[in-house]
Amino acid sequence: MKKTAVATAPAASQVKIPFFNVKRQYDALAEELRAAVCRVLDSGAYILGPEGRDFEAEYGRLLGSKHALGVSSGTAALRLALKALGVGHGDDVVVPAMTFIATATAVSEVGARPVLADVDPRTMNVGAEQLSAALTRKTKAVIPVHLYGGVADMGPIMKLAAAKGFRVVEDCAQAHLAVYQDRCVGTIGDIGAFSFYPTKNLGAAGDAGAVTTQDDGLAATLVRLRNVGRPPTDSGKHELVGYNSRLDEIQAAVLRIKLRRLQDWVDRRRKIASRYASELAGLPLTLPEPGTGGTKHGFNLFVVRTPDRDRLMKHLAERGIGTGVYYPLPLHLIPAYRDLGYKEGGFPEAERTVRTGLALPVYPELTDDEVGAVAKAVRSFFK
Ligand SMILES: *Cc1c(COP(=O)(O)O)cnc(C)c1O
Numbered sequence: 001m002k003k004t005a006v007a008t009a010p011a012a013s014q015v016k017i018p019f020f021n022v023k024r025q026y027d028a029l030a031e032e033l034r035a036a037v038c039r040v041l042d043s044g045a046y047i048l049g050p051e052g053r054d055f056e057a058e059y060g061r062l063l064g065s066k067h068a069l070g071v072s073s074g075t076a077a078l079r080l081a082l083k084a085l086g087v088g089h090g091d092d093v094v095v096p097a098m099t100f101i102a103t104a105t106a107v108s109e110v111g112a113r114p115v116l117a118d119v120d121p122r123t124m125n126v127g128a129e130q131l132s133a134a135l136t137r138k139t140k141a142v143i144p145v146h147l148y149g150g151v152a153d154m155g156p157i158m159k160l161a162a163a164k165g166f167r168v169v170e171d172c173a174q175a176h177l178a179v180y181q182d183r184c185v186g187t188i189g190d191i192g193a194f195s196f197y198p199t200k201n202l203g204a205a206g207d208a209g210a211v212t213t214q215d216d217g218l219a220a221t222l223v224r225l226r227n228v229g230r231p232p233t234d235s236g237k238h239e240l241v242g243y244n245s246r247l248d249e250i251q252a253a254v255l256r257i258k259l260r261r262l263q264d265w266v267d268r269r270r271k272i273a274s275r276y277a278s279e280l281a282g283l284p285l286t287l288p289e290p291g292t293g294g295t296k297h298g299f300n301l302f303v304v305r306t307p308d309r310d311r312l313m314k315h316l317a318e319r320g321i322g323t324g325v326y327y328p329l330p331l332h333l334i335p336a337y338r339d340l341g342y343k344e345g346g347f348p349e350a351e352r353t354v355r356t357g358l359a360l361p362v363y364p365e366l367t368d369d370e371v372g373a374v375a376k377a378v379r380s381f382f383k
Contacts, residue, residue, distance in 0.1 A: 017361055017370050019322030022198045024365040026205075029257060033205070036253040043249075048227065051252035056210075058259055063177075063184040065192070065212040067219035070247030070255075071226050074173040074195020077209040078106030080245055081169040081191040082141060084211075084221045087112050091140035096126040097330040097342075097350035099145040103171050104331050106193075107143070114340065115139065116332055118347040123289065124148065124303070124357075128156035141167040146175035146185050148326065148359075149201070149269075149298030150288060154180050154188045169193060173209075176201035177266040178298030179291070185298075186212040191222075196255060199363075201269070201300050202262050208251040268364035269299035272371050276302060276360065279375035283382045286356075301326055302362040304378075309358050315381045321374055324359040 026033065040051060052070050060068035071077050087093060089111040095103045097116040104114040117134035120127045124147050131142050142161070144152035154170075161168050168189035172178070176194060178185045186192025192212035196204040211226075213219050221240070223232055229242035270290065277287055286305040290297045303326060306312055313323050330350035332342035344351070360374055 015322055016320030017322060017366070017374060019324050019359070019361050020199050021363060021365060022203060025203070025258075025363070028365070029261075032257050033254055036257055037205075037250055040249045040253045046249050047246055049249045049252075051249045051256060052247050055247075055252040055256045055259070058256060059210060060212070062259065062262065063186055063192075063212060065184070065187045066214045067216075067222075068210055068212045069219065069222050069226065070252055071209045071211055072245045072247060073207040074171075074193060074197060074200075074209040075102040075106055076226070076243065076245035077193035077195065077211045078103065078143070078169065078171060079109045080222055080225050080243065081193050081211055082106060082110045082112065083225055083243075084218050085141055085167045085169070085190060087140050087167075090138065092136045092138040094126075094131055094134045094139055094142040095331070096130075096143075096145050096147070097332050097347040098124060098327075098353055099147060099171065099331065100173070100327065101331065101334060101336070102173075103143055103145055104337065112140070113138075114331070114337070116340070116342060116347060118349045119147075119353070120153075121349045121352070123150055123152070124353055125150060125152035126157075127153045128160045131157060131160060135164060135166075139164070139166050141169055143169045143171050144189070145171040145173075146178055146298070148288065148301040148303050149175045149178050151175065151178050151180040151185055151291065151295055151297070154185075158188065172212075173197070173200060174300035175298040176300075177262060179294060179296040182294035187214060190215065191218060196251070199300075201266055201298055202255065202258055204251040205254045206251055208247055208255060210247075265364040266298055269362055270296065272362050272364075272366060273297065273299045273302050275368075275371050276362075276375055279372070280304070280378055283379065285378075285382075299362055301359045303357045303359045305353065305356040306358070307356055308381075309356050312378070312381050313358055316374075316377055319377045321377055322361060325354075326357060326359055327354060330354055 091112040170189040172186040173195035196208035225242040229238040229240035
């Protein structure tokens with residue numbers, strides 16, 4: 001029989017170690033999650049109710065953040081953060097060229113212009129040096145991204161912000177419980193923005209996010225902005241033009257159950273990362289730095305770098321191991337942002353990373369055997 005083109009692609013059943021497996025996490029918690037969802041359905045309270053309030057208190061406590069507010073997604077969190085800081089038309093916001101597009105679309109959504117910065121080749125994050133080079137007269141805010149869970153060097157960034165008078169929004173979408181000098185990320189800048197997209201370190205059963213801040217005034221503004229400008233008490237007196245970016249009760253209930261495991265899950269991610277680091281040592285691969293002392297990677301993604309990325313990816317796929325590319329293009333080469341006017345070659349480190357980075361599976365539900373099998377398959381490529 002003649003083979004069809006489709007038959008040559010590896011069938012889904014052949015994938016032995018998928019890149020993500022959110023179903024495995026669900027299966028382990030299924031009973032508890034179903035009970036929580038039913039409890040919310042039966043309660044008749046679906047938005048901004050007790051589950052959301054409890055989640056906010058618990059999440060704030062875990063991070064060591066004075067305020068944590070549930071919102072509808074990570075993108076909404078970024079957009080609300082910028083709006084709360086007064087960013088709008090005529091303002092520039094510096095974002096790394098190497099990030100998920102939502103970091104920049106949040107800037108566009110509030111009417112400001114994303115201005116790009118290259119990344120530090122060691123951390124893949126922007127640092128004060130890269131931000132400095134990208135500042136304009138109109139820079140109102142910057143968004144350092146803790147990419148893959150690795151922390152941006154916040155100390156010098158906050159110093160630069162104080163000297164130059166711009167605000168700082170931390171994009172923590174990939175960095176729940178990542179730590180910078182003994183403080184959880186999201187508690188260092190003016191506002192932290194978190195995503196609970198299902199594959200993040202803390203994942204909802206749908207879209208959800210949170211903003212964190214240590215500033216009472218900003219928290220009060222964020223409470224209004226997420227709920228179409230409505231003040232918590234006098235509900236008719238909208239003083240702000242806000243958004244519908246609320247967290248719903250079903251997602252909050254799901255998040256509360258998973259939140260109790262979050263520290264263990266992030267610890268497990270770190271353990272898997274350290275096993276990869278020891279088993280892959282000595283190969284011609286650049287490995288992520290786990291952090292030292294009071295600074296710790298959150299390992300939402302474990303990204304190795306090699307000029308042979310595409311062949312390594314194929315080698316692993318042939319052995320049933322799923323991998324991911326984060327991201328296929330830096331922001332300045334994405335068609336949607338062509339009109340920012342940047343050229344190829346403009347951000348060499350970001351461009352190198354998109355050609356060389358490959359994410360290996362690192363979710364906490366991976367078994368030790370699976371982690372060993374991934375490492376072995378990577379080693380066999382370089383033999
Ligand atoms: C996931 C992600 C976002 C967006 O979060 P959503 O919840 O999908 O809106 C923003 N920034 C980064 C770096 C992300 O990884």
